[in-house]
Structure formats: structure tokens, C-alpha cells
Amino acid sequence: MISLSADRSDIAAGARAMLPWLAGIVPFGLVIGVSAAQADVPTLAGWLTGPLIYAGSSQLATIGMLDGGAAPAVVVASALIINIRLIFYSATMASYWRGTPRWWRLTAAYLIVDPSVAVGLDGYRRLGRDRGHAHYLGGAVVLWVSWLAAIAAGAMVGASLPGWLHLEFVIPLYLVGQAIAKLANPAQRRAILAAATVALLALSVPLQLGVALAIAAGVTAGLTAKVRR
Amino acid sequence: MSAWIVIMTAGLGSYLFRLSMIVLISRITMPPDLERASGLVAPAAFAALAAAGVAAACSGLGITGAAAPLAAVAAAVIAVLRTGSPQAAILVGMPALWVATALLPS
Numbered sequence: 001m002i003s004l005s006a007d008r009s010d011i012a013a014g015a016r017a018m019l020p021w022l023a024g025i026v027p028f029g030l031v032i033g034v035s036a037a038q039a040d041v042p043t044l045a046g047w048l049t050g051p052l053i054y055a056g057s058s059q060l061a062t063i064g065m066l067d068g069g070a071a072p073a074v075v076v077a078s079a080l081i082i083n084i085r086l087i088f089y090s091a092t093m094a095s096y097w098r099g100t101p102r103w104w105r106l107t108a109a110y111l112i113v114d115p116s117v118a119v120g121l122d123g124y125r126r127l128g129r130d131r132g133h134a135h136y137l138g139g140a141v142v143l144w145v146s147w148l149a150a151i152a153a154g155a156m157v158g159a160s161l162p163g164w165l166h167l168e169f170v171i172p173l174y175l176v177g178q179a180i181a182k183l184a185n186p187a188q189r190r191a192i193l194a195a196a197t198v199a200l201l202a203l204s205v206p207l208q209l210g211v212a213l214a215i216a217a218g219v220t221a222g223l224t225a226k227v228r229r
Numbered sequence: 230m231s232a233w234i235v236i237m238t239a240g241l242g243s244y245l246f247r248l249s250m251i252v253l254i255s256r257i258t259m260p261p262d263l264e265r266a267s268g269l270v271a272p273a274a275f276a277a278l279a280a281a282g283v284a285a286a287c288s289g290l291g292i293t294g295a296a297a298p299l300a301a302v303a304a305a306v307i308a309v310l311r312t313g314s315p316q317a318a319i320l321v322g323m324p325a326l327w328v329a330t331a332l333l334p335s
Contacts, residue, residue, distance in 0.1 A: 023316050041232040048233075052240025057278055062239055072235045079239035083246055088270035091250035091263060098254065105251050112247040114271060169298060169326055170319060172282030173305050177318025178275040180309040187265075188272040195273040199280040211277045218273025219266050 007134030014123055014138025021115040024174035025143065026150045028056050031167050033154020035060060039067035043155050050151045054144075055113055056171070057211075058082040081212050089117045096124050096132060104133070111140035114178075119143075191222030296333045301326035 029050075036046025041063065049059040058079045065075045089112050097105050116139055123135025161167060179196070182188045195218025202210030283302055287295035305322030309315060 020316055024319055027319070045232045045236055049236055049240075052236055053243050054240075055243060058239070058243065062236060066232050066235060075235050076238050076242065080242045080246070083243045085270050085274045086243060086246040087249055088267045090247050091254060092267040092270075094251045094254035097251055106248070109247040109251050110244060114274070118271065164327070164330070166323075166326055166330070169286055169301065170323065172279055172286055173301065173318045173322040174315075175275050175279035175282060176302055176305050176322070177309050177315035179272060179279050180306050180318065181313065181315040182272040182275070183310075188269060191269040191273040192276040195276040196280040199277040200284060203281065203284055211274075211281055214277035214280070215270060215273045218276060219269045222269035222273065223262065223265060 007131060010123070010127060010131045010134035011138035014119060014135035014140075015142040016138075017119045017122065017135070018115065018139035018142045021119065021143065022146050024170065024177070025056075025115060026146060027167055027170040028174060029147050029150025030154035030161075031171065032056060032059050032063070033151040033156070034161070034167070035063050035067075035154075036151065037155045039063050041066045047148075047151055047155055050148045053079060053083070054110070054147070055083050055086065060171075081209060084212055085114075085215060086112060089114075092117060093120065096120075096129055100133070108133075108136065108140070111137075111144060113143070116140040116143050187222040187225040190225040191218040194218045194221035293334050297326060297329035300329040300333070 032049070033047070036049070037043050039046060046063050049062055053059050053062060061082055062075055062079045065078060070078075090109065093108070093112060097108060100108075116136065119139035120132070120136035123139070124132035126132075127135055179192050183192060195214045197214075198217040199210055199214035202213050204210075205213065283298065286298050290298075301322045304325035305318035308317035308321035311317075
């Protein structure tokens, strides 16, 4: 059942659970806004990558490749390759959303991205399936609003930020933090080490296929660890 | 194809990715291996994007130029390992980057 009106405390809890993520997400959004403002594409089109693509790495790649004059088909293919992980996230959330109304699945699916899945899964594990829906929605909506606001702010004022801040380095640091924090789990540790190694070895692979290869290698390595245990 | 169409096409494709398994799995049972794999995608993706991102930040800087970002990553890793908080990577890593950039030769 979806009964959000009765679950305001769970919505608020989901929103609160998203707040720590915003420390990493908002600077990322600012960087994308700056990229959109400086790229040779209409600023509004760059901002629209937020509500339309709604996945930071893919948005950065799209804006950067359009700015660099890449062929449209290559830009679309690259954006989708980077977003292949969304299929796995979709699979992860599907078990919790089985039997829910169509409007919920269409809306909740649109909000799927790394932090919303992480906060959502935590809610489903702690609160159960029914209350978890409200928890997921609270976190996902806060993320969506913050993300679009950060990109807009970056597009408007980000270009004037001093270069010595090196805001572009926030993204790798954010990802390093997320990966290192998951090393305690043996299967995830194996997945992380394999994915990082393959990503470094495949840096010269075109179309950012190296990242997709690295994710596949990491998942395979993690599954091996599971089987051997 | 204009930038607008490229962005809308990439957006539509991304939405279909998000919806794909939610639609399919209501009709099929998910294999156990795929269930396990889905739990490993996020850490693998974070690690792959992190490694590629750090490498991109260091590319073209030379050994001395790359010292500052690498020092920041090292500080971030130590901070996360000591605190258990992923947010510590940014809170410690960015100041470490600013200090290292000011102190180390570029």
C-alpha cells in the first residue's frame, strides 16, 4: 500500500537521512552548473541534463562531449553506457515495488540514482516495505530539489568562483569516500579493488567504456567472493 | 541533431534504464545471482568512477604536479578509514588539497 499522508514522519526521516549526502552532492551539482555555463551549449540545455538525465557523471560527460563537438550518437551512447548501473539499481528496487500502483513505479523509478537508492534501501531494511516507500520518497525528493538548485546556482554564480578551490576535485573525493567506507564487507571489498584496478588499466579505452568494463569486473569479482565463502 | 535532442534522448534512455527491471521483474522472478550482483554494482561503480576521476585529475600534471591531489586522496582515505564516515573524504580531502597545493611544488 502507498499511504504517504499517514507517513509524514517517515518522509521527514528519509529527508533527514539524505542531508549528509548533500555535503558531497551539492558541490558536484555546482561543478556541473559551472560546466554548463562555460560549455559551448545553451546554458538552459546544460541545466536540463539535471531533470532529464539526472545522474551526475553522465551529465558531466554529456556536457563535456557536446562542448568538445563529439558526434551526437556518440554522446548519447556514452551517457547511456555510464548509466548502465541504473538497470541494476532498478533491479534492486523492483523487489520492494512489486505490486505497487503504476503511478508510484513511474514516479519512484524516475528518482532512482545512487544516493536515493542507498537511503531508500536503508529505509526498507529498517522500517519495512510499506513505511520504506515514504522514507524513499522523502530522501529522493530532497535530493532532486537540491540537485537541480545546485546546478542552477552553479550555472549562475559558479563561473566566478576562484580556481584555487579546485571544486572539480570534490567529485573524485566523494566517490573515494563512498568506496572506502564499503571495504569492510568482503564481497564489496573484492568488487571495489577489482573495479578500481580495471578502471585504471582501461583509462585509454574510448567512450568511457573503461568505467563500464570496470564495474562489470568488480561485480564479477564480488560474486566470486560470495561463492567461495 | 542539436544539443537539445541529444540531452532529451539521453534522458529518455536513462529513464527507460531506471524503469526497465521494475517493469520486467513484476513479470519474472529475479535470479539469485542477479540479486547478489545488484548489491555489488554501487560499490564497484563508486570505485571505478573514483579511480578514473583521480587519474583524470592527475593526468598531464607530472609527478610533482600530481603530488597534491594524491596527497589529498591519501588524507581522504585515512579519514574515512578512521571515522567510518564517507563524508570525511571531502571534509578532510579538500582542505588537504588546498594545503598541499600551496606547499608542494607544481
